[in-house]
Amino acid sequence: MFAVDSLAQDKEVIRIGTTIAVSASYYNYGSMSxxxxxxxxxxxxxxxxxxxxxxxxxxxxxxxxxxxxxDGYHKYxxxxxxxxxxxxxxxxxxxxxxxxIPKGRGEINPKGVGYYNNLINELLDHGIQPHATIFQYDLxxxxxxxxxxxxxxxxxxxxxxxxxxxxxxxxDRVTNWTTLNEPNALVSVGYDAGIGPPxxxxxxxxxxxxxxxxxxxxxxxxxxxxxxxxxxxxxxxRRKYQTKQHGLIGMNxxxxxxxxYTNSTEDIAAAKRAQAxxxx
Numbered sequence: 560m561f562a563v564d565s566l567a568q569d570k571e572v573i574r575i576g577t578t579i580a581v582s583a584s585y586y587n588y589g590s591m592s593x594x595x596x597x598x599x600x601x602x603x604x605x606x607x608x609x610x611x612x613x614x615x616x617x618x619x620x621x622x623x624x625x626x627x628x629x630d631g632y633h634k635y636x637x638x639x640x641x642x643x644x645x646x647x648x649x650x651x652x653x654x655x656x657x658x659x660i661p662k663g664r665g666e667i668n669p670k671g672v673g674y675y676n677n678l679i680n681e682l683l684d685h686g687i688q689p690h691a692t693i694f695q696y697d698l699x700x701x702x703x704x705x706x707x708x709x710x711x712x713x714x715x716x717x718x719x720x721x722x723x724x725x726x727x728x729x730x731d732r733v734t735n736w737t738t739l740n741e742p743n744a745l746v747s748v749g750y751d752a753g754i755g756p757p758x759x760x761x762x763x764x765x766x767x768x769x770x771x772x773x774x775x776x777x778x779x780x781x782x783x784x785x786x787x788x789x790x791x792x793x794x795x796x797r798r799k800y801q802t803k804q805h806g807l808i809g810m811n812x813x814x815x816x817x818x819x820y821t822n823s824t825e826d827i828a829a830a831k832r833a834q835a836x837x838x839x
Contacts, residue, residue, distance in 0.1 A: 635678055643685040650682055651690035653740060654729075656699050656721050663699035664717050672728050679732050691733045692811070693722050693792065695740040696749075696756055703757050709745070709781040715788045722792040726800045734806035738792045741813035742785040743837060750777040814838050 631638060642650060656663070658671040682689045698708050706713050722738065730736075739745075745755070751774045752767065753760025759772030789810050796808050817834045819826035 632674075636681055639681050639685050639687065642687055647687060649688040649690055649735075651692060651735075651737070652678065653692040653695035653697075654725055655697055656694060657697060659724060660699070660721055663702040663705075664720060667724060675729060679729060683732060688735065689729075689733050690735040690737065691725065691729060692737040692740045693725055694718065694738065696745055698756065708757060709749075709784050710777060712784055712787070714784055715791050718788040719791040719795055723795060723799075726796055726804070730800050730804040730806060734804065736796065736806055736808040738789045738808065738810050739785055740811045742782065742789070742810070743839065744813040745785070746778045746782045747837070750774070750781050812838060 639650070654675060655671070658674070659668060660666070660671075661668050679689045702708050702714065702717060708714060726736075748755030749757055750759050750772060751764055753765035753769055753772060753774075754767050758767060759777060760767060760769040761772050761774045762769050764774035765772070793808050796806070800806070801808075815834075815837060817830050817837070819830040
């Protein structure tokens with residue numbers, strides 16, 4: 560991490576072959592994620608990430624929800640001004656599926672589209688390139704309730720249709736796309752440990768209340784569907800949009816550095832195996 564004054568002075572040295580950027584997600588940036596506020600002000604639908612945060616809040620820890628967080632919904636102009644003053648080139652944000660399409664499929668929420676248009680335009684007005692993440696853990700709860708969300712292959716078609724809306728509405732200005740943010744982390748915390756949305760797990764693997772789920776099998780099913788959804792969205796973009804929008808598209812993977820417990824052959828092999836398993 561560079562101090563602000565050093566970054567501004569040394570930017571031309573630092574940036575050779577690189578992009579200086581920051582990122583935030585819909586939920587932890589405080590984008591009006593409180594369920595009542597979303598529905599009342601934006602006509603958004605509830606998402607699984609919001610609901611599981613409330614589940615943990617009900618255990619007595621009131622700090623785990625993102626009701627306000629950084630309050631980026633109201634303060635994005637101030638934040639973008641600070642980005643510009645810091646000397647940043649790019650900003651990666653996540654689009655909320657529930658905000659854009661409250662019921663997960665079908666009718667598009669014009670207020671949701673308007674918010675992201677304002678955000679993107681403000682970034683560009685300050686010379687900052689927008690990088691958009693299409694999905695970062697906040698699946699519309701209605702799809703989770705209807706068919707199990709990422710556990711069902713039905714998610715592939717719905718995700719692709721949602722991505723199509725993103726490309727169509729914002730692709731004339733957004734040229735860097737991330738389909739899924741850290742799907743391996745989604746699999747791990749959501750379907751193995753049970754501490755992230757949708758909070759599924761089974762004993763003895765889960766860290767939460769494992770009242771539903773299968774930590775042995777479900778992570779593989781979800782990972783498979785994530786890869787298929789990613790492939791479907793990328794294929795759509797390349798076929799329908801890339802020629803005229805000239806954008807790039809990919810996926811972010813969470814990478815943990817796993818080191819052997821000792822220098823023994825067995826521990827070295829185990830560390831390599833764990834790294835390959837988690838990273839892919």
